Every structure is written in C-alpha cells, then in structure tokens.
Amino acid sequence: xxxxxxxxxxxxxxxxxxxxxxxxxxxxxLGISLLVLFPIQAMARAGWYGAPGLRFLGQxxxxxLIFITLAGxxxxxxxxxxxxxxxxxxxxxxxxxxxxxxxxxxxTSRLIGALLLLLVQVPFIMLAVTLGxxxxxxxxxxxxxxxxYMFFLCNLALxxxxxxxxxxxxxxxxxxxxxxxxxGHYWAAYLEQSTALSYPINLNRGVWPILTAxxxxxxxxxxxxxxxxxxxxxxxxxVVGFQIWSNLAMGVFFFVIAWIVFDPCTREEKDxxxxxxxxxxxxxxxxxxxxxxxxxxxITWKDFTFxxxxxxxxxxxxxxxxxxxxxxxxxLLESGSKVTSEFEGWxxxxxxxxxxxVWLALEASRIFKDEVxxxxxxSLMTLPISVPELAYRKVxxxxxxxxxxxAFFVVGVILVPDKVGDFFDTIFREPAVFGMLVVVVLxxxxxxxxxxxxxxxxxxxxxxxxxxxxxxxxxxFMGFVSFFLFAGGxxxxxxxxxxxxxxxxxxxxxxxxxxxxxAAAEE
Amino acid sequence: MSESNQPIIEIRDLQHAYKRQQALxxxxxxxxxxxxxxxxxxxxxxxxxxxxxxATLLKPQRGKVRVFGLDVVADYKNVRxxxxxxxxxxxxxxxxxxxxxxxxxxxxxxxxxxxxxxxVGDVLSLTDMEARRNDLIKGLSRGMQQRISLARVLxxxxxxxxxxxxxxxxxxxxxxxxxxxxxxxxxxGKTIFISSHILSELALLCDSVTILDRGAxxxxxxxxxxxxxxxxxxxYLLSLGEDHPGVEVALQKISGVMEVVKDAKAPQYRVRFQRxxxxxxxxxxxxxxxxxxxxxxxxxxxxxxxxxxxxTEPGVPPMINVGEQEQPVPPPPMVSGGPA
Numbered sequence: 001x002x003x004x005x006x007x008x009x010x011x012x013x014x015x016x017x018x019x020x021x022x023x024x025x026x027x028x029x030l031g032i033s034l035l036v037l038f039p040i041q042a043m044a045r046a047g048w049y050g051a052p053g054l055r056f057l058g059q060x061x062x063x064x065l066i067f068i069t070l071a072g073x074x075x076x077x078x079x080x081x082x083x084x085x086x087x088x089x090x091x092x093x094x095x096x097x098x099x100x101x102x103x104x105x106x107x108t109s110r111l112i113g114a115l116l117l118l119l120v121q122v123p124f125i126m127l128a129v130t131l132g133x134x135x136x137x138x139x140x141x142x143x144x145x146x147x148x149y150m151f152f153l154c155n156l157a158l159x160x161x162x163x164x165x166x167x168x169x170x171x172x173x174x175x176x177x178x179x180x181x182x183x184g185h186y187w188a189a190y191l192e193q194s195t196a197l198s199y200p201i202n203l204n205r206g207v208w209p210i211l212t213a214x215x216x217x218x219x220x221x222x223x224x225x226x227x228x229x230x231x232x233x234x235x236x237x238x239v240v241g242f243q244i245w246s247n248l249a250m251g252v253f254f255f256v257i258a259w260i261v262f263d264p265c266t267r268e269e270k271d272x273x274x275x276x277x278x279x280x281x282x283x284x285x286x287x288x289x290x291x292x293x294x295x296x297x298x299i300t301w302k303d304f305t306f307x308x309x310x311x312x313x314x315x316x317x318x319x320x321x322x323x324x325x326x327x328x329x330x331x332l333l334e335s336g337s338k339v340t341s342e343f344e345g346w347x348x349x350x351x352x353x354x355x356x357x358v359w360l361a362l363e364a365s366r367i368f369k370d371e372v373x374x375x376x377x378x379s380l381m382t383l384p385i386s387v388p389e390l391a392y393r394k395v396x397x398x399x400x401x402x403x404x405x406x407a408f409f410v411v412g413v414i415l416v417p418d419k420v421g422d423f424f425d426t427i428f429r430e431p432a433v434f435g436m437l438v439v440v441v442l443x444x445x446x447x448x449x450x451x452x453x454x455x456x457x458x459x460x461x462x463x464x465x466x467x468x469x470x471x472x473x474x475x476x477f478m479g480f481v482s483f484f485l486f487a488g489g490x491x492x493x494x495x496x497x498x499x500x501x502x503x504x505x506x507x508x509x510x511x512x513x514x515x516x517x518x519a520a521a522e523e
Numbered sequence: 524m525s526e527s528n529q530p531i532i533e534i535r536d537l538q539h540a541y542k543r544q545q546a547l548x549x550x551x552x553x554x555x556x557x558x559x560x561x562x563x564x565x566x567x568x569x570x571x572x573x574x575x576x577x578a579t580l581l582k583p584q585r586g587k588v589r590v591f592g593l594d595v596v597a598d599y600k601n602v603r604x605x606x607x608x609x610x611x612x613x614x615x616x617x618x619x620x621x622x623x624x625x626x627x628x629x630x631x632x633x634x635x636x637x638x639x640x641x642x643v644g645d646v647l648s649l650t651d652m653e654a655r656r657n658d659l660i661k662g663l664s665r666g667m668q669q670r671i672s673l674a675r676v677l678x679x680x681x682x683x684x685x686x687x688x689x690x691x692x693x694x695x696x697x698x699x700x701x702x703x704x705x706x707x708x709x710x711x712g713k714t715i716f717i718s719s720h721i722l723s724e725l726a727l728l729c730d731s732v733t734i735l736d737r738g739a740x741x742x743x744x745x746x747x748x749x750x751x752x753x754x755x756x757x758x759y760l761l762s763l764g765e766d767h768p769g770v771e772v773a774l775q776k777i778s779g780v781m782e783v784v785k786d787a788k789a790p791q792y793r794v795r796f797q798r799x800x801x802x803x804x805x806x807x808x809x810x811x812x813x814x815x816x817x818x819x820x821x822x823x824x825x826x827x828x829x830x831x832x833x834x835t836e837p838g839v840p841p842m843i844n845v846g847e848q849e850q851p852v853p854p855p856p857m858v859s860g861g862p863a
Binding site for chain 1: 623
C-alpha cells in the first residue's frame with residue numbers, strides 16, 4: 001500500500017539510486033579502495049610497516065569522512081533550497097504533501113542514496129581483516145561512526161536548507177556549525193582552563209563540573225575523536241558508542257526543528273535572483289562604466305563589479321585581511337611574545353596566500369556557473385568576440401578582485417626581504433625543490449580548472465567535489481606515481497607529475513571552452 | 524542579383540541533429556531585406572535550432588547558412604555585429620538596473636561613453652521604458668523584462684533582428700505594444716525574423732513566412748501566396764438565394780473548372796478551377812444564365828491559422844529544398860461547407 005506522504009520520498013529515492021552521478025560515485029569510491037589497497041599491500045610486503053589491514057581501513061575511513069563532509073555539505077544543503085531557487089516549492093506546498101512528506105522526499109531520500117555509497121564499500125573493506133591488524137568490531141564501529149555522522153550532517157544541512165533561500169548560504173552556515181562541532185570543544189576547554197587560571201575558580205564546584213562534562217560529551221560526540229579511538233591497536237570499545245547515539249539524536253533534533261520552522265520559512269516564495277552584493281543603486285542617468293571600458297573590457301568590468309563586489313568588494317576584502325592580521329597579532333601578544341617584523345611579514349604572506357586560494361576557488365566555482373544558471377550566457381556569446389576572449393575577460397574580472405590580497409602579500413615580502421630571498425635562493429639552487437614548487441602551482445591551476453569544469457557539468461557542489469577529487473587524486477594517484485618514480489630521483493618524479501598536471505590542465509581548458517559553447521546553445 | 528536585392532538570410536540544405544534526433548532535415552529558404560519574416564511551426568519543429576544557428580550559437584552540421592552574404596561559421600564575428608538575437612527566455616542580469624544592463628551591452632559592443640548615453644536613452648524611449656531606467660530588472664513585470672530584452676538587442680543598431688517567441692507569456696496589452704514596436708522597427712529599415720506561435724498576430728505583421736514542421740520546410744514565401752492557397756488554382760464560394768440544381772451542372776461544364784462541391788445544408792457551392800483557364804466572371808455569367816439568384820461570390824482565402832493546420836497535418840509530405848519566395852503549396856483537401 002502506498003502512503004501519500006511517502007510518494008515524493010519514493011520517487012526521489014528511485015531517481016537518486018538510478019542517477020548516473022550516484023553510479024559514478026559508487027564506482028569512484030570502489031576505485032579509490034583499490035588505489036589505497038595496492039600501495040599498502042606493496043609496502044607491507046616490503047616490510048615498511050605492520051598491520052596493513054588497520055592502515056587500509058584507516059585511510060578509507062578518513063577519505064570517506066572528508067568526502068562526506070565536503071560533498072555532503074552542498075548535496076544535503078540544496079535539498080529544499082533548490083526548490084526555492086527554481087521557485088517550485090510553492091507548487092509542492094499546493095499539493096497534499098505535508099512538510100514531513102516534503103522533508104522526507106527531498107532530504108531523507110538523498111541520505112539513503114549517500115548511505116548506500118558507504119554500504120557498497122563494506123564487502124571490500126572486509127579485506128582489511130584478511131590483510132591483518134584489524135578486527136571486525138573495528139570495521140563495524142568505524143562504518144557505524146560514518147553512518148551516524150552522515151545522518152547528523154544531512155539533517156543539520158536540511159535545517160539550513162529550510163531556513164535560507166539559496167544553497168550557498170545554507171552550505172556556508174552548515175559549514176560554520178560543523179567547524180564549531182569539530183573544533184569548538186578544544187576552544188571551549190582552552191577557555192575554561194584559561195578562566196580557571198586567571199580567576200579564583202574551583203572547577204569542581206558550581207556549574208563548572210557541568211560545563212566540563214558538556215565539553216567532554218562534545219569531544220566524544222565528534223567522529224574524528226571516535227575514529228581516533230577506534231584505530232588504536234587493540235580497540236575493545238563498543239561497536240555502537242556514544243558518538244553514534246549522540247549524532248543520531250542531534251540528527252533527529254535538527255530534523256524536528258526543520259519540520260517546525262518549515263512552514264514559517266517557506267510560506268512566502270521570494271525571487272531567487274542573485275543579490276546585488278555591496279553595491280548601491282545609482283540613480284544617475286549617466287553611465288556607471290568608466291569611459292575607457294569599451295568592447296570586451298566591459299565583460300571584465302561586469303564581473304569585477306557584480307561578481308566580485310567592485311570597489312566596495314576591494315575595500316571589504318582589505319578590511320577582512322586587516323582584521324585577520326590583527327587577530328594573529330592579538331594571539332601573539334596573548335602568548336607573551338613580541339611583535340616582530342618577521343612575524344608580521346610571514347603572517348601577511350600566509351594570510352594573503354590562503355585568502356587568494358580560497359577566493360580564486362570560490363570564483364572558479366561560479367564564474368561561468370552563474371551565467372549558465374541565470375541563462376545569460378547566450379546573450380554574451382552573441383557579442384562579436386570569440387569564446388576564449390570572453391572567458392579570459394571574465395577571468396580577468398575575477399583576478400582584479402584579488403588585488404587587496406596581493407597587496408598584503410607584497411607588503412609581507414617587503415617586511416621579510418631576506419627570508420623571501422633565502423626561500424627563492426633555495427628553490428633555484430635545488431632543482432628538486434623548484435620542481436616541487438612548480439608541481440604545487442600546477443596542481444592549484446589544475447584544481448581551478450577542475451572546479452570550473454565541474455561547475456559547468458554538474459548542478460551543484462562543484463567546489464566540494466573538486467576538492468575531494470583533487471585531494472583523492474593528488475594523494476593517491478600522484479603518490480602512486482611518485483612512489484614508483486622516486487627510484488629515478490625526486491626531479492624525475494616532479495617532472496612526470498608536473499607533465500601529467502599540465503596535460504590535464506590543457507584537456508580541461510579545452511573542455512571548458514567546449515562546455516561554454518554547448519551551454520550557450522542549450523539555453 | 525544586385526547588392527540591395529541580395530537576401531539577408533540565405534539557408535541552403537541545412538541539416539542539424541541532436542544525437543539521434545534529426546532537428547532539421549535539409550531546409551532551405553531565404554529572407555529579403557527590410558521585411559518581417561514569420562517563422563512558424565509546431566513545438567519541436569526546429570525553429571529554435573534554426574534561430575540559434577542564425578545567431579551563431581550553434582554550428583550547422585551540414586548545409587550553408589549566410590547572413591548578409593557572410594558565412595555564420597567562418598565570419599561569425601561580423602555576423603554578430605549585424606544581428607540582434609532575442610532568445611525565447613529572459614537573458615537578463617536581474618541584479619542590475621535597466622540603465623546598467625543596457626549600458627553594459629552598449630559598452631561591450633564597443634561604444635564610447637557619449638554614444639552609450641545617447642543609445643541607451645534612444646532604446647529606452649523606443650521601448651517606452653524611460654521611466655524605469657533606474658529600477659532593478661528583477662523588480663520589473665514580465666512584459667517590461669521582455670521590452671528590456673528587446674532594448675538590449677537594439678543597442679548596437681543591428682540591421683537584422685532574430686526574435687524567438689518574443690510575445691510568449693505576455694498579456695494582450697503587452698503583446699500589442701510589442702507588435703507595435705516591431706512595426707516601428709521595420710519602418711526604421713530593420714529586417715525582422717520572428718518566430719512565434721501567435722499566428723493571428725504574425726498574419727497581420729509579416730510580409731513573408733516560413734512554415735516548418737518536423738524539421739522540414741512546408742512553405743516559404745509571401746504571406747499573400749499562402750493566403751491564396753495555391754498560385755495555379757483558386758477556390759471560390761458561390762452563395763445562392765435558393766437551391767438550383769442546374770447551376771452545379773453548368774459550372775462543371777466550364778473548361779478549367781476542377782471541382783464543384785455543394786454544401787449539404789445551405790445553397791452554397793465551392794468551386795475550384797485553374798486560374799489561367801477560367802475567368803471568375805464566367806462563373807457568374809453561367810450562374811445567372813441558369814436563372815439562379817446570386818447572394819455572394821468570393822474567393823476563399825486561407826488564413827495563416829488554416830494554412831498552418833493544413834501544412835502541419837500528419838501525412839502532408841515535406842517540401843524539402845523550397846528556396847524561392849513563391850513556392851507552390853499543395854492544395855488543401857476540399858472541404859464542403861463555408862469558407863475556411
């Protein structure tokens with residue numbers, strides 16, 4: 001007998017399980033299992049280390065944890081927001097489906113599809129027992145941890161998906177909460193200890209024991225801590241531990257909250273047009289575009305202004321960078337150290353480098369995606385310019401947005417010229433180090449290409465998927481290649497890996513152009 | 524052919540397929556400069572594919588497509604400078620104001636600041652959107668967004684406008700206003716190639732039409748040619764005061780008369796004859812000589828709606844390689860009764 005409340009769930013589940021992306025994901029995870037398995041077995045045979053089964057299990061579980069976190073964020077967070085963005089949630093609400101049916105249909109079906117991704121690995125993971133060094137309870141405990149964590153993550157993201165209007169915002173908020181969940185207990189414990197040291201407080205009296213217990217539960221509820229314990233040799237804990245129960249309970253809690261807030265949060269259907277970030281509406285009848293911006297330069301101006309926030313975006317980024325540097329200085333002073341030009345220099349260099357990497361990754365995921373999503377690519381493609389020119393002009397617009405970040409980098413270099421000089425001196429003196437630097441740069445360029453390409457191919461989650469692919473591909477494939485090539489020296493390994501990266505970059509570069517033409521024609 | 528008479532659009536044996544689906548089966552037609560050319564056909568006929576090829580968004584897989592005599596593949600940049608393509612969806616940056624949006628495209632087409640300020644004002648005035656200049660596009664109604672789309676197409680002053688379903692989803696007032704703008708654009712000397720499902724409006728607007736069905740051209744030529752159903756034969760409706768059996772026999776005896784069909788319910792006759800052989804006045808004379816009282820005598824003119832229905836009916840053979848303006852149309856089946 002079919003229940004109307006489960007109609008959407010059943011349909012969504014059928015589509016999810018049959019979707020080619022899910023099939024590819026399953027095949028990909030199985031492929032990764034093999035990629036992990038072979039080098040471990042080879043190294044164990046060579047006598048490099050014992051307990052290869054435990055090592056195999058450990059690597060697979062950590063890969064899964066990272067994959068679930070990265071891909072799951074956008075996958076689960078888009079459950080309701082994708083309906084809001086396409087303005088179809090109102091139609092769903094007009095049917096006899098109640099909020100529970102919609103939540104089950106849109107989110108729980110995804111959860112089951114993702115759970116199947118994990119379960120399909122279990123028979124292969126059992127090989128770990130054969131390899132040795134690990135017992136069946138450890139495998140069950142590890143995969144139970146992952147399943148419970150996925151349940152928690154799915155419902156956390158679902159709550160934000162109900163509350164917010166677009167997937168990006170929902171995913172960002174889910175990520176912030178997740179970061180707090182993973183690392184907040186360290187900070188809370190530090191704060192508690194610092195307070196106890198600074199003030200005459202007895203941690204065994206009043207509310208303090210309760211706080212200490214809460215922090216302890218928080219610590220035990222995180223999958224990373226639980227996995228750390230499971231992978232200890234001679235693990236004797238229960239298969240279903242506190243982490244599983246707590247994660248399941250939190251998942252149910254978030255689902256109930258999502259159900260309660262569903263109606264007030266989705267009652268009004270709002271236009272999902274992109275926001276006008278940091279820009280005021282100018283009422284002048286004259287052009288906003290500078291006089292010298294003529295021809296294809298206008299595309300650069302458009303992306304710089306409307307995607308990167310324009311001049312206000314530059315100022316804002318500058319301020320954010322200044323705040324980050326200030327926070328680093330506060331931590332330094334708190335630790336009782338002195339502020340030196342060397343510290344300031346390296347802080348500026350590292351913060352600007354990391355910020356540039358994050359900004360460029362975000363830009364890569366949306367630079368063309370937004371044009372495709374809002375069906376504006378066809379009007380750009382009928383401009384009298386070639387596809388590469390259009391693409392490079394857009395990229396230039398995104399790069400202008402990194403100017404404040406680069407300014408901080410330059411200031412950092414000026415503050416520690418001798419250290420930077422030493423760094424480059426080492427690089428140019430040692431070809432192997434130089435080769436590794438080139439490989440790192442090429443890997444980043446490859447990552448940007450991969451993100452851009454995926455954003456044109458898949459509906460959502462291009463950036464997390466690119467991170468996952470890059471991480472897995474980088475750590476396994478490149479590691480695999482370098483393992484066999486190191487016999488010929490680090491230089492040879494760098495050259496081969498660099499060459500592979502370069503080939504992949506060229507292929508993806510061409511593929512992006514092809515996809516752009518196709519996307520414009522398909523609009 | 525002189526330069527001025529050269530067709531603005533020239534399509535020869537164009538074929539295009541999506542995987543196994545043949546979207547266009549060797550279609551050919553041309554469009555004269557300064558005309559409004561209607562492009563009609565049922566859903567999935569291949570209209571949007573043709574428009575996208577003309578707009579240089581799709582490459583033709585086979586055949587020749589020339590716009591202003593330029594190849595749409597080899598000379599795509601020059602073609603793009605001369606055309607304005609309005610797709611069947613809103614291709615708008617909805618976070619921009621109307622002014623910013625038009626200004627951006629004017630700049631992208633290479634206009635300097637002074638020209639941009641002038642052109643944006645002109646196109647807003649033409650589309651009657653001056654008052655909404657500083658409004659965000661996402662706050663505008665559907666009709667207004669459609670006008671902004673049209674204004675965007677006009678910023679670089681193209682000679683040829685390719686409009687894909689410009690009136691779809693608009694209310695009657697917005698549709699009428701859009702049609703008025705299109706007529707104004709024709710008066711300004713632009714050639715307009717318009718795809719639409721609203722046949723009654725196209726019939727009033729267009730000089731020529733191409734009817735496409737299942738990837739093949741069913742008719743391409745002047746609207747007048749379509750209305751007269753066939754260049755060689757004519758259908759007339761003869762209405763009498765009362766039944767007169769001798770009239771049918773007398774009419775059939777006239778050389779060149781192909782068919783006389785009597786209406787079962789009214790004293791009316793539908794006469795089909797060869798235009799070259801029969802003078803319609805001869806039909807009148809024969810009828811009067813038979814002693815019948817004539818109440819009405821008029822040529823049966825097919826409307827675009829009827830022509831569309833006749834030509835896109837399953838079983839009607841495609842007219843592949845129709846290239847010239849005046850093409851014969853297969854005669855529709857004779858229907859007894861009133862005019863179509």
